[in-house]
Amino acid sequence: MVNDSTRLSAQDWARAALEAIANGGLAAVAVEPLARTLGVTKGSFYAHYRNRDELIAAALAEWVRTHGAEALADFAAISDPAQRLRELLTVVVQAVQPLAPSVHLSLLGARNDPRVRDAIRQVNQARLELLDRTYRELGLPPDRATSRARVAYAAILGLLHLAQTDPDAPHPAVLADEATAIFLPS
Known part of the structure; x- marks a missing residue:
């Protein structure tokens, strides 16, 4: 878990989204639960992405890059x-x-x-x-x-x-x- 003093990157969010996808499919990608899992507020998410669709696109791009x-x-x-x-x-x-x-x-x-x-x-x-x-x-x-x-x-x-x-x-x-x-x- 990441504490509030640690700054998350967009890639951290994308990787967390991939973990959520692995465990529950695309429907499991939701900002509030991911923020709780990462130990940060939703504000951290909005510093990198405008919405869930951008996060999903970034997560899929990360998966293609790593696989x-x-x-x-x-x-x-x-x-x-x-x-x-x-x-x-x-x-x-x-x-x-x-x-x-x-x-x-x-x-x-x-x-x-x-x-x-x-x-x-x-x-x-x-x-x-x-x-x-x-x-x-x-x-x-x-x-x-x-x-x-x-x-x-x-x-x-x-x-x-x-x-x-x-x-x-x-x-x-x-x-x-x-x-x-x-x-x-x-």
């Missing part, structure tokens, strides 16, 4: 495609925690909102492009690389979904080993 192409840059820079895929799958699968909320999955409930649809599209596109490129570099023909990328990404999203409802899910390291074994071409 889209920019966030994948370190993986994209790995020259060995097998190592890249192994590291990417390991990091992603190990990040999946039982009963943990997910911004991505929570946003799906508001996918008819054009802002949400665009943010999800950007994140999905960046992830699929990296997977597709990796599978091509591993020697799969373009059509198979695209299909394999989609199946791998669907499995990742499926693990996120299962983790939200299954407290007895296998340890993330076990899942990472399995994902690597399944999705690395032999």
Whole structure:
């Protein structure tokens, strides 16, 4: 919790909004509850945003920045495609925690909102492009690389979904080993 003597940035508010989205969807983004969570007054909010819609737009932009192409840059820079895929799958699968909320999955409930649809599209596109490129570099023909990328990404999203409802899910390291074994071409 932040006390009143600490000045919050617009990014602090956007991150708090993302946490609210992960826990309760877009409807959970409300100024007064966020201010209470952050330990500040509503005035702090209005120093950065004119309204809730601006905060939602900033939160979605922050999510795209931290989960889209920019966030994948370190993986994209790995020259060995097998190592890249192994590291990417390991990091992603190990990040999946039982009963943990997910911004991505929570946003799906508001996918008819054009802002949400665009943010999800950007994140999905960046992830699929990296997977597709990796599978091509591993020697799969373009059509198979695209299909394999989609199946791998669907499995990742499926693990996120299962983790939200299954407290007895296998340890993330076990899942990472399995994902690597399944999705690395032999």
